[in-house]
Amino acid sequence: MSETPPGKGASAARAPRRVRADAQRNLKTLIKAALDVFAASGVDAPVREIAEKAGVGVGTLYRHFPQRSDLIVAVFRSGVDCCADAAETLAEEHPPLEALSRWMQHYVDFIATKRGLAAALYSGNPAYDNLPAYFEQRLVPALKSLLDKAGAAGEVRRDVDPFDLLRAVAQLSNSAPGDSEHTRRMVALLIDGLRYGATSDHKPRQ
Amino acid sequence: MSETPPGKGASAARAPRRVRADAQRNLKTLIKAALDVFAASGVDAPVREIAEKAGVGVGTLYRHFPQRSDLIVAVFRSGVDCCADAAETLAEEHPPLEALSRWMQHYVDFIATKRGLAAALYSGNPAYDNLPAYFEQRLVPALKSLLDKAGAAGEVRRDVDPFDLLRAVAQLSNSAPGDSEHTRRMVALLIDGLRYGATSDHKPRQ
DNA sequence: CCTTATACGGAACATTGTTCCGTTTATCAA
DNA sequence: TTGATAAACGGAACAATGTTCCGTATAAGG
Structure with a gap:
């Protein structure tokens, strides 16, 4: 929605660095993994299982989904x-x-x-x-x-x-x-x- | 309902000892405590809280209610x-x-x-x-x-x-x-x- | 009073949500 | 290309909670 390319920001703040590629990738991967796991085990499935399926640490999962x-x-x-x-x-x-x-x-x-x-x-x-x-x-x-x-x-x-x-x-x-x-x-x-x-x-x- | 007093049982088995008084008491106390705790905190309240309120160990609680x-x-x-x-x-x-x-x-x-x-x-x-x-x-x-x-x-x-x-x-x-x-x-x-x-x-x- | 089956208490274990922090890495500018 | 740095990562550690185990206490019955 608001890409904010490297060019100088409209207002004051420093140009915010673009969202890292791996972060975007992981976000998609996590949702996909959760979709599969929820389908297989219901929404009560443990977070760890989802993180593992996504090939990602729980820390990463929680970075994207605090709860x-x-x-x-x-x-x-x-x-x-x-x-x-x-x-x-x-x-x-x-x-x-x-x-x-x-x-x-x-x-x-x-x-x-x-x-x-x-x-x-x-x-x-x-x-x-x-x-x-x-x-x-x-x-x-x-x-x-x-x-x-x-x-x-x-x-x-x-x-x-x-x-x-x-x-x-x-x-x-x-x-x-x-x-x-x-x-x-x-x-x-x-x-x-x-x-x-x-x-x-x-x-x-x- | 089926008191099974000390007298010899109708069929074969040894006369089963009567249910201990403290066990009966604890059963009632536990239900009462759970009633109060559930009312106060919802049915998701932790078991320990109920056991404590009943003045009983969790082991006792689980003896009466395996799950x-x-x-x-x-x-x-x-x-x-x-x-x-x-x-x-x-x-x-x-x-x-x-x-x-x-x-x-x-x-x-x-x-x-x-x-x-x-x-x-x-x-x-x-x-x-x-x-x-x-x-x-x-x-x-x-x-x-x-x-x-x-x-x-x-x-x-x-x-x-x-x-x-x-x-x-x-x-x-x-x-x-x-x-x-x-x-x-x-x-x-x-x-x-x-x-x-x-x-x-x-x-x-x- | 003694024996014993029964019940008790609570430490210990297993699972799971969540936090923390040292390490890795993508991005950006020089 | 390279170095600095903010961002993201991984997973150990913590906390809360359901459940099990077993040594200890005790009520029931003789």
């Missing part, structure tokens, strides 16, 4: 961002209904990696206070856009609230942990439900 | 039992509406001591799997009986689901932790809501 919760938040947000971005990509590359369907599975996969997150959310730790808002703020518009496109094409009904759907899928994902096939089938069923009573009254002109 | 979660479960169940029993007592000692109202406040106080329990419930630890069922199984009938009595007396409407009410109160209690007065007012409001549209069609004959 364990900061790492969890970062991973969660990056996952949410990834999901939200995928909505755009999918909408460009696929017909409306398929884009919607693929996105749903994408979302299911995301939720699946969040074992134990619910407990953290309910822990009362203020570090997580903003997560639900961020979740809703990024994902509701993403899904809404997909639903609207599919609705306009007359492929799904238009009376479904995106947030309801997000929550429902999250609940389905948590009901039978480990049986991802069951979740997949139920989500597919949910999507079929969307098609029931679809009207093409706003069918696009071409 | 930390066992203690939490025991305290929770004893609280639920206490609430359920209070329903009967209150129904005997007060007119229907007041019994209902008093029980609600009793229940609010119970919920208030359960800070952090939600997180435990969502933790995925199977130790807590049965708690919600126990909760519902004991409290729904208790509340239902109070509601029915008040409903039969024509003091409250009869279309309210006890479980809904329990959940609503729990949610109100968690929304503003620390402001118990707010909770109290909102619960009072909820009860007033019960009175709206009450019908005395089944008014008792005397």
Whole structure:
């Protein structure tokens, strides 16, 4: 955002040295490692395990994420961002209904990696206070856009609230942990439900 | 329940020595201490603190509750039992509406001591799997009986689901932790809501 | 009163979050 | 290219906490 190249600073302070390359690399590596470890062992996984997986000392981890919760938040947000971005990509590359369907599975996969997150959310730790808002703020518009496109094409009904759907899928994902096939089938069923009573009254002109 | 006095056992085994008095005493003391500590510091309070408050070594605590979660479960169940029993007592000692109202406040106080329990419930630890069922199984009938009595007396409407009410109160209690007065007012409001549209069609004959 | 199964206490251990600090290294200017 | 230096690194050390172990104390029963 604010690169501040070597040239003299606008105000008084000495030109702040650019962020070191290894630091940037480690930041990405850590988030990736945490993503994997959380997916494999839940968000309660020990920090050391993550540091080791990233090939980094715990000191380095703590330099980037002063608190364990900061790492969890970062991973969660990056996952949410990834999901939200995928909505755009999918909408460009696929017909409306398929884009919607693929996105749903994408979302299911995301939720699946969040074992134990619910407990953290309910822990009362203020570090997580903003997560639900961020979740809703990024994902509701993403899904809404997909639903609207599919609705306009007359492929799904238009009376479904995106947030309801997000929550429902999250609940389905948590009901039978480990049986991802069951979740997949139920989500597919949910999507079929969307098609029931679809009207093409706003069918696009071409 | 099964006292097994010194007399020869019914089947084969040697008459098992009676449970030592100090052990019984410590068990009660521990639950009481845990109740207080959990109420003061939430269910995440350290075991040592509870043992100390009970005037007992951690070894003793672990003899009675092999896992930390066992203690939490025991305290929770004893609280639920206490609430359920209070329903009967209150129904005997007060007119229907007041019994209902008093029980609600009793229940609010119970919920208030359960800070952090939600997180435990969502933790995925199977130790807590049965708690919600126990909760519902004991409290729904208790509340239902109070509601029915008040409903039969024509003091409250009869279309309210006890479980809904329990959940609503729990949610109100968690929304503003620390402001118990707010909770109290909102619960009072909820009860007033019960009175709206009450019908005395089944008014008792005397 | 003696024996003994039972229970007790708390030190010791294991795990995990977090801090500290000596060492390494990327960046920048000369 | 090279040297100075701020930034970043690694991991030992610390602290908090769940859990185990075992020597000691004691209530129950004869």
